Amino acid sequence: MRIAVPNKGRLHDPTIDVLERAGLHVADGADRKLYAETVDPEVTVLFVRAADIPEYVADGAADVGITGLDQVREAGVDLHDLLDLGYGTCRLVLAAPEKSAVESVDDLAGGTVATEFPNVARDFFAERGIDPAIVEVSGATELTPHVDVADAIIDITSTGTTLAVNNLAIVEEVLQSSVRLVARPDVADDPKVEEVATALASVISADDKRYLMMNVPTDRLDDVREVIPGLGGPTVMDIAGDDAVAVHAVVDEDDVFTTINDVKGMGASDVLVTEIERLVE
Numbered sequence: 001m002r003i004a005v006p007n008k009g010r011l012h013d014p015t016i017d018v019l020e021r022a023g024l025h026v027a028d029g030a031d032r033k034l035y036a037e038t039v040d041p042e043v044t045v046l047f048v049r050a051a052d053i054p055e056y057v058a059d060g061a062a063d064v065g066i067t068g069l070d071q072v073r074e075a076g077v078d079l080h081d082l083l084d085l086g087y088g089t090c091r092l093v094l095a096a097p098e099k100s101a102v103e104s105v106d107d108l109a110g111g112t113v114a115t116e117f118p119n120v121a122r123d124f125f126a127e128r129g130i131d132p133a134i135v136e137v138s139g140a141t142e143l144t145p146h147v148d149v150a151d152a153i154i155d156i157t158s159t160g161t162t163l164a165v166n167n168l169a170i171v172e173e174v175l176q177s178s179v180r181l182v183a184r185p186d187v188a189d190d191p192k193v194e195e196v197a198t199a200l201a202s203v204i205s206a207d208d209k210r211y212l213m214m215n216v217p218t219d220r221l222d223d224v225r226e227v228i229p230g231l232g233g234p235t236v237m238d239i240a241g242d243d244a245v246a247v248h249a250v251v252d253e254d255d256v257f258t259t260i261n262d263v264k265g266m267g268a269s270d271v272l273v274t275e276i277e278r279l280v281e
């Protein structure tokens with residue numbers, strides 16, 4: 001099976017990282033290599049531009065791909081969205097100069113919009129019933145409204161810094177994007193594809209969970225159970241020759257602070273909190 005992953009840009013490192021954490025060690029994924037073997041002899045990684053990944057998967061050059069939803073939409077190909085990997089979060093927005101006549105989508109009727117995402121742009125305006133001219137650019141999109149190339153842009157924003165320094169204001173959101181694991185429909189149910197999806201999902205599930213370990217006086221165990229929802233309840237083990245039990249549980253990261261305070265109040269001691277590498281539910 002072949003997985004297409006971003007060869008450079010901001011998505012490269014986090015993608016290699018998530019594959020590694022999923023146990024799919026990428027052999028010698030050095031710069032400028034076009035493909036690499038993984039620890040699984042059946043899985044090969046292809047390094048491709050983020051924008052080209054949907055086409056590679058749709059055409060069968062790769063079976064699954066990891067890239068931004070914005071790129072999948074722009075390619076207009078029919079792929080199964082198997083998993084949201086949670087990074088590369090950004091928005092595609094329609095934006096115009098702060099001091100311009102463009103204040104709503106309708107103001108662009110008869111106007112011009114510059115973008116690296118012409119297909120997403122056309123779909124967006126078609127749905128809104130207007131048909132502005134679309135100018136395709138390959139970068140520095142934020143400059144175009146200031147040099148009379150366009151009245152507005154559709155571009156990526158995350159922190160908003162680039163729009164702000166270029167005196168551009170958001171007119172409307174076009175798409176929310178994050179990095180996805182996508183598959184060609186005919187291989188989406190393939191056991192190997194499911195294995196990879198499960199392994200990647202286990203990393204994502206573990207990210208916002210923590211493993212709690214503690215010793216609890218035996219007579220307070222029922223109280224402790226009440227405050228630790230855990231994953232199917234906590235694991236309880238006897239401690240030889242002691243009036244206490246060891247309790248292990250998986251808890252949401254957001255609940256760790258409260259849970260520790262609660263169990264301390266119930267006499268728990270030696271509380272340990274650790275990160276979880278993977279969680280296969």
Ligand SMILES: Nc1ncnc2c1ncn2[C@@H]1O[C@H](COP(=O)(O)OP(=O)(O)OP(=O)(O)O)[C@@H](O)[C@H]1O
Binds near residue numbers: 008010050071089178
């Ligand atoms: N500022 C951002 N914040 C979050 N995600 C982003 C941001 N910019 C881009 N992305 C996501 O990363 C994907 C690839 O963008 P990136 O800039 O890494 O690639 P590129 O533009 O093809 O590469 P490069 O900029 O190195 O030429 C985008 O399609 C989008 O999904």
Ligand SMILES: O=P(O)(O)OC[C@H]1O[C@H](OP(=O)(O)OP(=O)(O)O)[C@H](O)[C@@H]1O
Binds near residue numbers: 140156157162
């Ligand atoms: O809202 P912000 O946090 O400012 O991020 C938005 C910017 O990030 C991306 O550019 P990138 O840094 O990838 O440069 P590029 O244009 O060379 O791709 C995107 O094209 C925007 O310009």
Ligand SMILES: [Mg+2]
Binds near residue numbers: 009
């Ligand atoms: Mg970029």
